[in-house]
Amino acid sequence: xxxxxxxxxxxxxxxxGLGRATSELLAAEGATVVLTDLQDDQGEEVAEGIxxxxxxxxxxxxxVTDEKAWEKVVGEVLAEHGRLxxxxxxxxxxxxxxxxxxxxxxxxxxxxxxxxxxxxxGVKHGVRAMLETGGAIINISSVLGLVGLPNTAAYAAxxxxxxxxxxxxAIECAARGLDIRVCSVHPGFIDTPMVGxxxxxxxxxxxxxxxxxxxxxxxGEPRDIAEGILYLASDAAKFVSGSELxxxxxxxxx
Ligand SMILES: NC(=O)c1ccc[n+]([C@@H]2O[C@H](COP(=O)([O-])OP(=O)(O)OC[C@H]3O[C@@H](n4cnc5c(N)ncnc54)[C@H](O)[C@@H]3O)[C@@H](O)[C@H]2O)c1
Numbered sequence: 001x002x003x004x005x006x007x008x009x010x011x012x013x014x015x016x017g018l019g020r021a022t023s024e025l026l027a028a029e030g031a032t033v034v035l036t037d038l039q040d041d042q043g044e045e046v047a048e049g050i051x052x053x054x055x056x057x058x059x060x061x062x063x064v065t066d067e068k069a070w071e072k073v074v075g076e077v078l079a080e081h082g083r084l085x086x087x088x089x090x091x092x093x094x095x096x097x098x099x100x101x102x103x104x105x106x107x108x109x110x111x112x113x114x115x116x117x118x119x120x121x122g123v124k125h126g127v128r129a130m131l132e133t134g135g136a137i138i139n140i141s142s143v144l145g146l147v148g149l150p151n152t153a154a155y156a157a158x159x160x161x162x163x164x165x166x167x168x169x170a171i172e173c174a175a176r177g178l179d180i181r182v183c184s185v186h187p188g189f190i191d192t193p194m195v196g197x198x199x200x201x202x203x204x205x206x207x208x209x210x211x212x213x214x215x216x217x218x219x220g221e222p223r224d225i226a227e228g229i230l231y232l233a234s235d236a237a238k239f240v241s242g243s244e245l246x247x248x249x250x251x252x253x254x
Pocket of ligand 1: 013093
């Protein structure tokens with residue numbers, strides 16, 4: 001069954017990890033997918049893979065921290081496809097292992113810039129694009145937007161910001177009578193290059209510590225998150241807005 005058949009979707013950070021799995025699943029379920037990223041070769045490869053599997057996809061270079069780039073990408077989607085139905089604000093950078101009293105303002109601002117400013121710009125230009133036609137905006141937060149973890153002050157603050165930005169805009173859209181749903185997704189630890197990089201920095205003990213912190217003893221797979229995003233993007237979620245979907249193997253249930 002094609003659950004997002006005929007819809008036009010924009011996925012940021014689509015070249016890797018969760019964004020890649022989401023782009024592939026939305027396309028397999030009938031959406032036309034525009035995926036964007038900074039990693040051009042990988043992004044083109046993902047789009048090519050989707051087309052080779054019979055789907056419809058294109059890739060754009062797009063820095064989510066740059067408002068002019070948002071105007072350009074959304075403008076091109078509207079010019080080419082006539083509307084935007086689904087926006088997945090997924091691009092993000094990791095951050096951890098830095099005690100707050102050793103954290104530079106530059107580091108803090110870099111994480112905020114991608115993880116929070118980038119989502120704000122996406123929501124702003126996504127809502128503009130959806131004013132007439134409606135749509136669904138899905139913002140990727142984290143379990144670290146819900147609960148604390150030592151040495152992650154900037155990352156956790158950025159993801160907590162995404163959670164409430166989402167809720168504020170969801171009820172703002174409802175109050176304005178706009179048919180735009182806005183939700184956040186809170187992945188637990190998922191085996192992607194971002195987590196791989198953290199493990200590389202911390203060594204094998206870091207990997208074991210992550211596994212030990214999981215109720216199931218396992219990390220999730222990118223597809224586990226893509227399935228939740230697909231649901232929120234589909235008409236099956238037509239009464240779902242301002243919600244936070246936690247997909248974490250029980251990490252925050254304890
Ligand atoms: N993997 C996890 O365990 C996990 C858990 C919770 C939340 N998340 C969130 O999920 C999202 C995806 O993470 P992932 O694990 O797939 O990471 P990833 O590193 O595999 O993919 C992130 C992608 O975002 C792109 N990106 C980074 N900065 C960008 C920018 N300024 N403009 C455009 N693209 C940019 C990267 O090039 C990369 O392709 C992030 O927002 C991350 O914080 C991941």
